[in-house]
Amino acid sequence: MRKSAILYSCYYQGTFDREKVVEEHALTFIQSGTVRFTTPDGLKNYQAGDMVLVSRNQLARGEKSPGSSGDPFKSVTIYLTQDALRRYAAEKGIDALPRYSGPRILGLTPNAFLSAFFASLLPYYDHPGSLTPALQDLKTTEAIELLLSAGPALRGLLFDFSEPHKIDLESFMLKNFEFNVALTEFARLSGRSLSTFKRDFQKAFALTPEKWLKTQRLEKAYYLIKEKHQKASDVYLRVGFENLSHFSTAFKELYGVNPSAVGER
């Protein structure tokens, strides 16, 4: 089944986005509220009126919050899929470009054309059935055109169709261990098969990936609880655990005390 190219989000309370592998370029307009993106390159904050382009094949996490006046967090995201970009490139005679090495998350300077483009998508929020596949394709093409005219530098990002290459595993893992994704995703994003990933990991860290990841995450959690006085319930998602009960058990196994006991010291 075809995935929708356009996603509408609305949250009345703060939410911790658990979608972490960005598989397609995502162009987002924030209608109200704020969002904080955590990526391997650091934190980026965006607010109502901002437009953001998040490039594919990276790990990212978003914390969405309502505005200070109580407005819910609302956004519109259009995914610029590899299929759509390849079709566009073929129609326009654009060759695939060399590997893109610029920033992986870009705040765009709003202009009248992009603003009008997102305004044209908002009526479909209440009538999603009217947004047919044909209309989605048209909107995707329009978005590509507008991005290219807004910033020619984006050409290199949009038309880089290469897959992740074999990158330095040690620095990649140290940057990304806080993201809770499957080993197959870590392997893919580091440019390796799962088998090669495990072999290289053993060479680099002398541990299995799981054991190393767990230790790194627990050490970070210990620091946040002990030094930053944060609670276990605030920390476990941030360091890459999915479940508070498992976090609590693993923490006690490593440090001999419950997370709450460390915070009290």
Place this chain on the structure above:
DNA sequence: GGCCTTGAAACGGCAGACTC
């Protein structure tokens, strides 16, 4: 009522053997 821990069941990763 919120926060945290415990225990059982289900799931996913590890390790070794094998193939290409």
Place this chain on the structure above:
DNA sequence: GAGTCTGCCGTTTCAAGGCC
């Protein structure tokens, strides 16, 4: 050298209960 398969075991999830 790199990828695939499979059995076993550690890890994760979920529900229930304890503590403050």
